[in-house]
Amino acid sequence: MGGLDGRIRTYFGSDEHPSSSWMQLHPVDQRWISRIALAGGDDPGVLxxxxxxxxxxxxxxxxxxxxxxxxxxxxYVRTKQVQAVEDHLAQLPEPQPDEDDDLLDVPVITGPPGTGKTTLMKRAAVRALCTAAWDRRLRGTAETACDELVRPDWRPVIFHSTDGNPHVKTFFSHLCDELSVPATKDPQVAFQKAALRHGVQYVFIDEVQMINFDGQYGMYLHNALKALQNMNLRVVLAGHNVRHLLVDRKTVAQNATQTQSIARWAFQDLERYxxxxxxxxxxxxxxxxxxxxxxxxxxxxxxxxxxxxxxxxxxxxxxxxxxxxxxxxxxxxxxxxxxxxxxxxxxxxxxxxxxxxxxxxxxxxxxxxxxxxxxxxxxxxxxxx
Structure with missing residues (x-):
């Protein structure tokens, strides 16, 4: 077990060597996990x-x-409704970016504001990071060393919170920022190349209600999300009342995009108690x-x-x-x-x-x-x- 804090070890589940798996993670991801798992500091006791x-x-x-x-x-209290969403995410097939998998449904965690979606989303991302590190350790040092020749900074999970109503270039520029890579003139292409280079498997996108899916940018962003799926990345979305964003659109093209999304988005609801x-x-x-x-x-x-x-x-x-x-x-x-x-x-x-x-x-x-x-x-x- 080493010196790994028990609050972090919890996210590694039944991993028999969590400290070794932990060392597979990039320092940026280690710090992010620590901020979430160790939030609040040490127990202050009673005075x-x-x-x-x-x-x-x-x-x-x-x-x-x-x-x-x-x-x-x-x-973080795992009540039945929280467990139901977590179980759904856990039962999804693992993403295999290097293989020609079938397109995967997009889990969408939704519900009214104030029901704990972001909290659940962040912990799901932490768990995905720890599971990916566990899998990487199991692959063995020889394969990992070879892998690092292509992927010097392994970053299997991205967590991004949408700010405002982004168009596609802004959105992918932010994803490039998450990997600390330059966006170049075409941020979408830059991110797709970086995702392969850095071994990205999951892209968690929070606050998707900020996107105006009824507008032109929203339609393009729908297509961009589908492009990520086509790379066999696991995309997970969260936002307030997302179903209401998928209403009839103004044009035939927008309606076609909406139809594709509804067919591929698997809603998971969090409600007030x-x-x-x-x-x-x-x-x-x-x-x-x-x-x-x-x-x-x-x-x-x-x-x-x-x-x-x-x-x-x-x-x-x-x-x-x-x-x-x-x-x-x-x-x-x-x-x-x-x-x-x-x-x-x-x-x-x-x-x-x-x-x-x-x-x-x-x-x-x-x-x-x-x-x-x-x-x-x-x-x-x-x-x-």
């Missing part, structure tokens, strides 16, 4: 309010900063149980079901089941509780944490109705008086 007050100003600030980093990096059925509540509590393992407050015992039991309804009514909102709420509540003598989460602390406008709108009336027994889980509304 009571009185002990915190006795610290000097610099030490207290360092302690509070460590707690902020720790809480902002909430653990429900709270109407028994299955909904079980799933919601599983998410909260994962989050409460991260609590470092002197007022709560280790493993205490503070979120999944004491405040699970309260948190749902406050956030409407959006995972990004609950992470923000729990983070704020834990940091606020740290500065109180009892260091315990309370209803008053939870209600004082500000949230994004989507869930903040109507939050006070929802909570009042819930406390009065007039909240309808099926409609997120109040029962008429």
């Amino acid at each position: 009571s309010y009185d002990a915190l007050r006795k610290l000097g100003g610099d030490d207290r600030r360092r302690r509070l900063r460590a707690l902020e980093d720790w809480y902002k990096a909430w653990p 429900g709270h109407e059925t028994k299955a909904d509540i079980t799933e919601w509590r599983a998410l909260l149980r994962g989050l409460e393992t991260h609590v470092r407050l002197a007022g709560h015992e280790p493993g205490e079901p503070v979120f999944s039991d004491q405040f699970e309804e309260h948190l749902w009514v406050s956030t409407l089941g959006y995972v990004n909102a609950v992470a923000a709420l729990v983070t704020g509540a834990c940091l606020a509780a740290t500065r109180t003598p009892g260091q315990r989460i309370t209803s008053e602390i939870i209600d004082a944490i500000r949230l994004n406008e989507r869930v903040a709108r109507g939050r006070i009336s929802r909570l009042e109705g819930w406390r009065a027994g007039r909240f309808r889980w099926s409609t997120n509304a109040l029962t008429p008086a």
Whole structure:
């Protein structure tokens, strides 16, 4: 195992020699994996309010900063809906860029904003990197040495977040940047050559809703994505409500492109967590149980079901089941509780944490109705008086 951190080793699965596989990766990819897997830093442990007050100003600030980093990096909780998407990605055939494989369907992780798509996408990319490194190690040193004559900087996975509405040249220029290669006058050709040279197998593209697929650039970009597939690269997309981007187009050519995409895009949905059925509540509590393992407050015992039991309804009514909102709420509540003598989460602390406008709108009336027994889980509304 060597000195490889356990949080990184997790992504290598059942790899018997993860440290050796880790050494197959380019330093750029090692740093990227470390930023994701080790986000939050080391466990800061529990320090009571009185002990915190006795610290000097610099030490207290360092302690509070460590707690902020720790809480902002909430653990990645594999609830059933997350596992379903991960299982789909894991069951896809491995990309073989050097072989003449059949064209592969494009997985598209989609759903409303705030449902954890980017978090899942990044961890899928990390897992793909670690699996590729494992496979490379298994091929043996002789083949790897020969391979390095052609691919001096092996970079099997690219993760790119779309910025604005790019046209094809901009898009491929950004992909070239990910590999630190010049884009030249024709960035698409430059990237295709670089992808073969550096052994690219996966291209993860986040925030695809930023692309105007109804416009001319969008049509060209559709074709560009298909060109990547034709190279037998595994393309994985993620974005808000992507199905709604594929509506009828203005021209015959655009409609033809849309038809090809719909035939090749395999949608995987992430939704906000429900709270109407028994299955909904079980799933919601599983998410909260994962989050409460991260609590470092002197007022709560280790493993205490503070979120999944004491405040699970309260948190749902406050956030409407959006995972990004609950992470923000729990983070704020834990940091606020740290500065109180009892260091315990309370209803008053939870209600004082500000949230994004989507869930903040109507939050006070929802909570009042819930406390009065007039909240309808099926409609997120109040029962008429």
